[in-house]
Amino acid sequence: MNNEEKNSIFPKIESMLPKEAGYVKAEYEGPDIVVYVKNISALYLDENAIRNVAAAIKKKIIVRSDTSSLMNPEKALEIIKEIIPSEAGVKDIRFVQEFNEVYIESLKPGLVIGKGGINLKNIMIKTGWAPKTSRTPTMSSDTINGVRGLMFNESQFRKKFLRDVGKKINVPIIKSEWLKATALGGFREVGRSSLLLETPNSKIIIDCGVSPGPAVKGMDANPDSDINKAFPYLDSANISINELDAVIITHAHIDHTGFVPYLFKYGYDGPVYCTPPTRDLMALLLNDYTKLVQRSGSSQLYDEKDIKKMLLHTVTRDYGEVTNITDEIKLTNYNAGHILGSAMLHLHIGEGMYNIVHTGDMKYGFTRLFDPARTRFPRLDSLFIESTYGGQGNNAPNRYEAEKNLIGVIKRTIDRGGKVLIPSFAVGRGQEIQLILENYIAMTKNFNLNVPVYLDGMILEASAIHTAYPEYLKESLKNRILNDRSPFESEIFEIVKGEREEIFEKGPCIILASGGMLNGGSSVEYLRRMADDPKNTLIFVGYNSTNSLGRKIQNGVREIPLPNEDGKLVPVQMNMEVATIDGLSGHSDRRQLMSFIQDIRPKPKNVFAMHGEEQRCEDLARSAGRMLHVDGTAPRNLDSTRLK
Numbered sequence: 240m241n242n243e244e245k246n247s248i249f250p251k252i253e254s255m256l257p258k259e260a261g262y263v264k265a266e267y268e269g270p271d272i273v274v275y276v277k278n279i280s281a282l283y284l285d286e287n288a289i290r291n292v293a294a295a296i297k298k299k300i301i302v303r304s305d306t307s308s309l310m311n312p313e314k315a316l317e318i319i320k321e322i323i324p325s326e327a328g329v330k331d332i333r334f335v336q337e338f339n340e341v342y343i344e345s346l347k348p349g350l351v352i353g354k355g356g357i358n359l360k361n362i363m364i365k366t367g368w369a370p371k372t373s374r375t376p377t378m379s380s381d382t383i384n385g386v387r388g389l390m391f392n393e394s395q396f397r398k399k400f401l402r403d404v405g406k407k408i409n410v411p412i413i414k415s416e417w418l419k420a421t422a423l424g425g426f427r428e429v430g431r432s433s434l435l436l437e438t439p440n441s442k443i444i445i446d447c448g449v450s451p452g453p454a455v456k457g458m459d460a461n462p463d464s465d466i467n468k469a470f471p472y473l474d475s476a477n478i479s480i481n482e483l484d485a486v487i488i489t490h491a492h493i494d495h496t497g498f499v500p501y502l503f504k505y506g507y508d509g510p511v512y513c514t515p516p517t518r519d520l521m522a523l524l525l526n527d528y529t530k531l532v533q534r535s536g537s538s539q540l541y542d543e544k545d546i547k548k549m550l551l552h553t554v555t556r557d558y559g560e561v562t563n564i565t566d567e568i569k570l571t572n573y574n575a576g577h578i579l580g581s582a583m584l585h586l587h588i589g590e591g592m593y594n595i596v597h598t599g600d601m602k603y604g605f606t607r608l609f610d611p612a613r614t615r616f617p618r619l620d621s622l623f624i625e626s627t628y629g630g631q632g633n634n635a636p637n638r639y640e641a642e643k644n645l646i647g648v649i650k651r652t653i654d655r656g657g658k659v660l661i662p663s664f665a666v667g668r669g670q671e672i673q674l675i676l677e678n679y680i681a682m683t684k685n686f687n688l689n690v691p692v693y694l695d696g697m698i699l700e701a702s703a704i705h706t707a708y709p710e711y712l713k714e715s716l717k718n719r720i721l722n723d724r725s726p727f728e729s730e731i732f733e734i735v736k737g738e739r740e741e742i743f744e745k746g747p748c749i750i751l752a753s754g755g756m757l758n759g760g761s762s763v764e765y766l767r768r769m770a771d772d773p774k775n776t777l778i779f780v781g782y783n784s785t786n787s788l789g790r791k792i793q794n795g796v797r798e799i800p801l802p803n804e805d806g807k808l809v810p811v812q813m814n815m816e817v818a819t820i821d822g823l824s825g826h827s828d829r830r831q832l833m834s835f836i837q838d839i840r841p842k843p844k845n846v847f848a849m850h851g852e853e854q855r856c857e858d859l860a861r862s863a864g865r866m867l868h869v870d871g872t873a874p875r876n877l878d879s880t881r882l883k
């Protein structure tokens with residue numbers, strides 16, 4: 240027995256398992272414990288064996304066969320192919336020696352699993368290999384292939400990393416006497432979101448973003464934008480990066496993730512917790528972000544290598560899974576309704592000492608992509624809530640009106656022979672607009688625009704990632720994807736690959752291009768080519784941050800500098816119509832935020848407003864406090880609050 244085993248719960252696990260199972264060893268694997276046995280079928284005879292152990296030690300237990308009981312992969316492959324029905328559409332089967340697992344990727348994982356998990360059980364009993372299923376996206380995705388390939392190729396590293404993480408999590412600590420929260424970024428502003436939580440024993444960070452405007456030179460409409468406001472205040476808060484126990488990510492947008500690879504570049508080598516779609520979307524958005532920074536000539540914070548390093552340190556958790564991230568802190572992700580995989584975090588600290596809900600960015604209202612944000616939590620003391628539209632009067636029309644307005648502007652433009660440009664965030668708004676257009680054009684018989692809808696930029700790749708995670712989407716949308724009627728693949732969409740000249744020469748059309756705030760992305764080139772024609776329309780459908788080019792145009796600026804083919808800034812006249820359609824945002828408007836605060840259970844004892852312009856954070860904090868008769872505050876960056 241080595242040291243690790245002597246001091247731990249492993250002997251307890253061994254003693255609780257049926258003798259016939261042939262216990263070999265137990266190991267930490269991230270927050271979970273893996274038990275290796277010689278005779279796995281003995282555990283299937285006693286269905287309660289594993290459940291009882293897990294309940295006794297309060298941890299998730301994974302059972303696998305010991306290496307000595309594994310069938311050779313060639314033979315195992317034959318048997319697996321016999322067990323899985325051909326309709327499952329298996330794309331890939333790989334044996335991962337480091338984990339004694341077999342990865343089975345297919346178009347229909349439900350059929351691979353079988354009724355009540357019968358196929359997985361048979362594979363396990365007959366071959367010894369522990370099957371792990373994943374879904375092939377219905378649209379091919381380089382990002383998903385890349386991330387899955389990376390995880391597979393680096394299995395050896397992953398094994399060691401997860402073991403180390405597990406050991407650290409399971410070091411028993413003495414009860415913490417205090418809990419402190421420090422605002423590192425994204426308070427009284429939108430951008431560079433980051434919050435530090437500290438006890439005498441643990442240090443964790445929630446989100447670690449950048450402000451996309453000031454971080455990228457030349458991509459910001461405001462010449463005063465300050466590079467010092469681009470990144471979270473890690474230095475000023477005196478945090479040494481390698482002291483951190485964990486980083487938790489609410490969702491993949493750059494203002495929540497853009498600084499994470501930098502942590503790895505400067506010595507962090509701990510876990511990054513997020514949902515599986517967030518991991519894949521982070522890979523897409525961060526790689527794009529570094530390219531954008533590179534093209535703009537700004538100094539590189541980090542490169543692709545550091546992003547890879549970050550991905551190799553991710554530990555993914557689905558909604559509802561309770562996970563120990565340190566010995567005293569338990570994390571659970573819940574649906575936030577904002578973008579694919581976006582999570583509201585519930586943190587349970589110190590066996591009942593304190594409970595926090597951090598909303599990340601969230602939508603408490605109707606969207607075509609997601610269910611509204613969750614309002615039920617096990618316990619709650621402090622609520623950290625986003626305030627993007629938290630100001631008095633930041634109300635948007637309802638969705639029905641908003642969609643009608645959008646279609647109205649599009650029709651008006653096309654009727655006069657113009658083109659429509661809709662710049663949108665590649666992840667989130669891009670898909671929502673795709674669904675609205677698909678719904679109106681394909682589903683409404685007497686409504687035929689008869690113009691092409693072009694998709695340009697990262698939107699397509701982001702949509703592909705959505706098709707790999709239908710269970711994260713709304714039921715109706717999930718069912719369409721599972722039944723080969725994915726709206727993302729509707730024939731109304733035409734994909735722009737490289738050459739755009741033809742689009743400018745042809746007549747009316749709708750262009751959905753990435754780069755929501757016009758701070759970069761393919762929308763900028765379209766804007767330059769379309770701006771001077773008054774027949775055309777530019778439609779904003781999402782949030783434009785204070786310093787963005789999008790906000791400037793919204794405010795009525797008629798001459799704007801845009802990069803030409805050579806990347807040189809040239810003045811462009813804005814003669815095209817500019818329209819803003821409110822009510823399509825992935826953020827809650829003021830009314831929705833207040834309903835959320837009213838509906839959340841249990842009632843929080845403190846409310847902290849964040850992720851909003853100064854006045855909006857203050858407004859929301861005051862109103863929330865008044866409504867609930869509790870303290871509502873809008874902390875400034877670098878403010879620390881002792882919570883307990």
Ligand SMILES: [Zn+2]
Binds near residue numbers: 490492577600
């Ligand atoms: Zn967001």
Ligand SMILES: [Zn+2]
Binds near residue numbers: 432494600
């Ligand atoms: Zn955000």
